[in-house]
Structure formats: C-alpha cells, structure tokens
Amino acid sequence: MAEVLTKSLDVTLAIPTYNGATRLPKILDLLLKQVNVKKINWEVVIIDNNSSDNTSEVISNYQEIFSNECSLKYFMEPQQGAAYARLRAVREARGHLIAFLDDDNLPASDWLAAAYDFAIEHPQAGAWSGQIHGEFEVKPPEDFQKIQAFLAIREHGDKAHLFEPERLNLPPGAALVVRKNAWFDNVPQKPKLSGKLPGVFVQGDDYEPLLHIHNAGWEIWYNPAMHTYHQIPHWRLEKDYLLKLARGCGLCVFQLRLINAKNWEKPIILIRTILGNLRRIVKHFIKHNHELKTDITLLFEMEFYLGSMLSPFYSFRCFLNDITRKIT
Incomplete structure (x- = not known):
C-alpha cells in the first residue's frame, strides 16, 4: 500500500x-x-x-x-x-x-x-x-x-x-x-x-x-x-506481575520465530524451541535450585524458559481457536 x-x-x-x-x-x-x-x-x-x-x-x-x-x-x-x-x-x-x-x-x-x-x-x-x-x-x-x-x-x-x-x-x-x-x-x-x-x-x-x-x-x-x-x-x-510478564514473554516466542520462516524451517524451529528451552530449564534448575525459592530474578528467568518451551502449544491452541470461531 x-x-x-x-x-x-x-x-x-x-x-x-x-x-x-x-x-x-x-x-x-x-x-x-x-x-x-x-x-x-x-x-x-x-x-x-x-x-x-x-x-x-x-x-x-x-x-x-x-x-x-x-x-x-x-x-x-x-x-x-x-x-x-x-x-x-x-x-x-x-x-x-x-x-x-x-x-x-x-x-x-x-x-x-x-x-x-x-x-x-x-x-x-x-x-x-x-x-x-x-x-x-x-x-x-x-x-x-x-x-x-x-x-x-x-x-x-x-x-x-x-x-x-x-x-x-x-x-x-x-x-x-x-x-x-x-x-x-x-x-x-x-x-x-x-x-x-x-x-x-x-x-x-x-x-x-x-x-x-x-x-x-x-x-x-x-x-x-x-x-x-x-x-x-x-x-x-511485585512477584505475581513479574512472573505473569515472564510467562507472557515466553509464550510468544514460537509465533515470532515463524513470522519470516520458510515452510521447511518450521519443523526445525518447533524442535529447537521445545528442546532448547527444556535444556535451559534443566540447566537453570540444577544451577539455582535452592535460590529459586527466594530470588525473583531467577524465578523470572525460569518462568520465561517455561513459557518459551510451551509457546508452540500455545500457538497451536490459538490456531484451533481461530478455526472454531470461523466455523461457528
């Protein structure tokens, strides 16, 4: 335009x-x-x-x-x-x-x-x-x-x-x-x-x-x-707001990575998003297990990794919701 x-x-x-x-x-x-x-x-x-x-x-x-x-x-x-x-x-x-x-x-x-x-x-x-x-x-x-x-x-x-x-x-x-x-x-x-x-x-x-x-x-x-x-x-x-923010920032990751991706790249992005963030979660937990109970910054990072790992599933749920709305 x-x-x-x-x-x-x-x-x-x-x-x-x-x-x-x-x-x-x-x-x-x-x-x-x-x-x-x-x-x-x-x-x-x-x-x-x-x-x-x-x-x-x-x-x-x-x-x-x-x-x-x-x-x-x-x-x-x-x-x-x-x-x-x-x-x-x-x-x-x-x-x-x-x-x-x-x-x-x-x-x-x-x-x-x-x-x-x-x-x-x-x-x-x-x-x-x-x-x-x-x-x-x-x-x-x-x-x-x-x-x-x-x-x-x-x-x-x-x-x-x-x-x-x-x-x-x-x-x-x-x-x-x-x-x-x-x-x-x-x-x-x-x-x-x-x-x-x-x-x-x-x-x-x-x-x-x-x-x-x-x-x-x-x-x-x-x-x-x-x-x-x-x-x-x-x-x-405050803790509640920060953790919601962290999860929300993570849940958009997969959709953002798909915006300019070619079709053949999408399965690779899916696997990397899930497995890459799973690795980050495990590593973060092993390194900061005891501190996670009290350190809001470390908790924020963990919540972001969790949201990022779940972002493909969130994207798929949004896709299903769009189809449902169009049908009804």
Whole structure:
C-alpha cells in the first residue's frame, strides 16, 4: 500500500493509551517543552484504546494548548489490544515518520529532534529506538538488570548499532520510531499477537511489525541520542506481575520465530524451541535450585524458559481457536 502524501508532515508522535487520564498530562507537558523542533512539522495523535476513565476529557483540555505548537488529535480505537492501537495510529498519521510513546514514557527535551535527525542520517533505517531508562517508584529486586529489558528498559551504551532481528534482538514498541511507508507496505492489518488483553498477558506485539519491516530489507537501529524514562510503579515489581510478564514473554516466542520462516524451517524451529528451552530449564534448575525459592530474578528467568518451551502449544491452541470461531 502506498504511503498517503496528502497534507503530509515530517513526524506524527503517536501515544496509544488505556485509562491514561492520570498519566497523560505528564507526557503532554514534556512534549510542549521539546527543543530544536522548529525545523520539524509535527503533530500529536492520541489513540484511546477503549478507556473507561476521563481520558477524552483530559485530551480535550490540552488541545487548545497544543494548537499554538502543533495539532493534538484524539481517536477512539474500539478493537482492544496494543497492536490494534498502533495500527490505528499508523492509519491516522500524516507524518512520514511515526514516533510511538507509551503514556508512561517521559521523553527527554531533545527526544523528538534526535529521532528526526537520525532519520536523515540513516535513510535505510526502517525503525529505530534509543535509551530507555527506568524511573522506579520502589527499589528494584537484586540483579534486576538481568531482566530489565522485559520491562522496556534498554540501556545499550553510547554507540549506535544495528539490532539482530534473526535472534529476536529488537527494541520495544515504546519510544520506537518507524518510517510510515516501511510499516504501511509490509505490516499486515491483522496482527497475530494483539498485546495485553483482560485475562491474557501474552507479549510479542512490539516485535511482530518490526520482523515484517526487517524482512522487507529495512534496517532496525539503536540510536543512543534518544533518551526516555519509563515510569515503573511498585506493582510492576511485585512477584505475581513479574512472573505473569515472564510467562507472557515466553509464550510468544514460537509465533515470532515463524513470522519470516520458510515452510521447511518450521519443523526445525518447533524442535529447537521445545528442546532448547527444556535444556535451559534443566540447566537453570540444577544451577539455582535452592535460590529459586527466594530470588525473583531467577524465578523470572525460569518462568520465561517455561513459557518459551510451551509457546508452540500455545500457538497451536490459538490456531484451533481461530478455526472454531470461523466455523461457528
């Protein structure tokens, strides 16, 4: 599908949100303070993913303020799931670049300018992300840095480098910038992974579009000049949440590996996913048996390995559910 050029802008800054009325003012205030943006024609688009709070009222109050800097638009997306909110943002965007921020991301004052400059310097980059630092309400558990990437905290140093999509080494959807034509031309309108839903915690919706973009020949980059701060409330560091997150991150692994796989590769991926993670589970248990009872970081890793091992079975169950829905 060709990129829509009518009334196009340089950048659309898209914020998917769900019940974000208390979080949105903080990020919108920071967007009003962005520096070095006079050279950029940009807009802000809020995608409300079925909020039940007063999100729409909060946005309405900010729209007049933003009219002096750039336009602030509001859209309701009834299809639940982060993946659908992002797809709606892409459809509504007028920018050649789409910069995604979650409603709990706090961008540095030069984040937008750094994202825009990188696009000019790296024309083969289809998507890029930067440093995402944690802003914690309470102190993280010991050795948290081993699992912090699962909470979209990414600090990979001060040198720009390519990600490795073949190894599922990719940036999160939060604080991600994509070229609209790279997404429009390559990302399916029906995602395999929709993102978190009530009662469902399977992850991977961040990575799915990037795998399609990379398969089309675009590069995926890390740009250290872009800094954001991810607000982590206390409940996201509690045991129950972390273990659900770990299992959800594991359950998407098989489906992600199938996205760009050839048919003959799929049985090999199936065997490697099950046996490879079984080996990791056994090794992890032997090495950390006694510590698993008390160390949340080690428990997280074990739960991720278990979820990854079970991911082919989860994928098969989803396939059966799709067939059942079509029949009925």
